[in-house]
Amino acid sequence: GEDVEQSLFLSVREGDSSVINCTYTDSSSTYLYWYKQEPGAGLQLLTYIFSNMDMKQDQRLTVLLNKKDKHLSLRIADTQTGDSAIYFCAESIRGSTLGRLYFGRGTQLTVWP
Amino acid sequence: DAGVIQSPRHEVTEMGQEVTLRCKPISGHDYLFWYRQTMMRGLELLIYFNNNVPIDDSGMPEDRFSAKMPNASFSTLKIQPSEPRDSAVYFCASSSVRLGGTEQFFGPGTRLTVL
Numbered sequence: 276g277e278d279v280e281q282s283l284f285l286s287v288r289e290g291d292s293s294v295i296n297c298t299y300t301d302s303s304s305t306y307l308y309w310y311k312q313e314p315g316a317g318l319q320l321l322t323y324i325f326s327n328m329d330m331k332q333d334q335r336l337t338v339l340l341n342k343k344d345k346h347l348s349l350r351i352a353d354t355q356t357g358d359s360a361i362y363f364c365a366e367s368i369r370g371s372t373l374g375r376l377y378f379g380r381g382t383q384l385t386v387w388p
Numbered sequence: 389d390a391g392v393i394q395s396p397r398h399e400v401t402e403m404g405q406e407v408t409l410r411c412k413p414i415s416g417h418d419y420l421f422w423y424r425q426t427m428m429r430g431l432e433l434l435i436y437f438n439n440n441v442p443i444d445d446s447g448m449p450e451d452r453f454s455a456k457m458p459n460a461s462f463s464t465l466k467i468q469p470s471e472p473r474d475s476a477v478y479f480c481a482s483s484s485v486r487l488g489g490t491e492q493f494f495g496p497g498t499r500l501t502v503l
Contacts, residue, residue: 317494367490374419374485380430
């Protein structure tokens with residue numbers, strides 16, 4: 276299957292780290308993505324990781340991939356109020372559905388000042 | 389590049405009316421996707437095209453929904469007749485697998501309200 280699961284809500288205080296988690300079921304994934312959706316806007320790519328990598332760091336963002344457990348996480352260091360948004364995990368899969376992404380429900384991150 | 393362009397940005401209509409949503413993908417992209425987003429169901433894939441050909445329309449809710457892609461630079465999603473439960477934000481996205489990536493670029497969405 277291509278189920279991608281995320282928790283729906285996360286609240287953190289400004290300056291703390293946020294960790295958003297995602298699990299997926301298909302082991303033939305090629306890329307795993309994190310998208311960000313701000314209010315009233317479309318989804319924008321935040322970062323991605325190739326499935327043969329374990330970690331990727333990009334400024335305040337750290338992506339960790341545990342292929343054995345099919346678990347993906349996004350860590351945002353020094354979370355700011357501007358990081359408040361919905362974060363979607365997505366995977367692409369080899370084979371006939373190449374091109375399609377499978378999205379999770381999204382995690383609403385709220386950052387309190 | 390202007391990115392994915394959708395029109396209109398907002399649409400308010402009455403039940404029973406025909407609604408047409410429009411999308412212009414990023415030039416050179418070979419995949420186009422239509423999604424619907426609601427609080428209850430999250431982000432749902434309705435249909436996607438590869439090189440203007442529909443590949444998978446299993447997400448289209450029912451026969452009232454139809455989508456076309458007459459050329460590489462234009463697609464429409466039509467709802468006829470519209471119902472209040474169709475109220476949602478509809479997103480169009482495009483990608484270029486041909487160029488080696490599967491990242492999807494999303495438009496700003498069309499917020500549809502059916503009264």
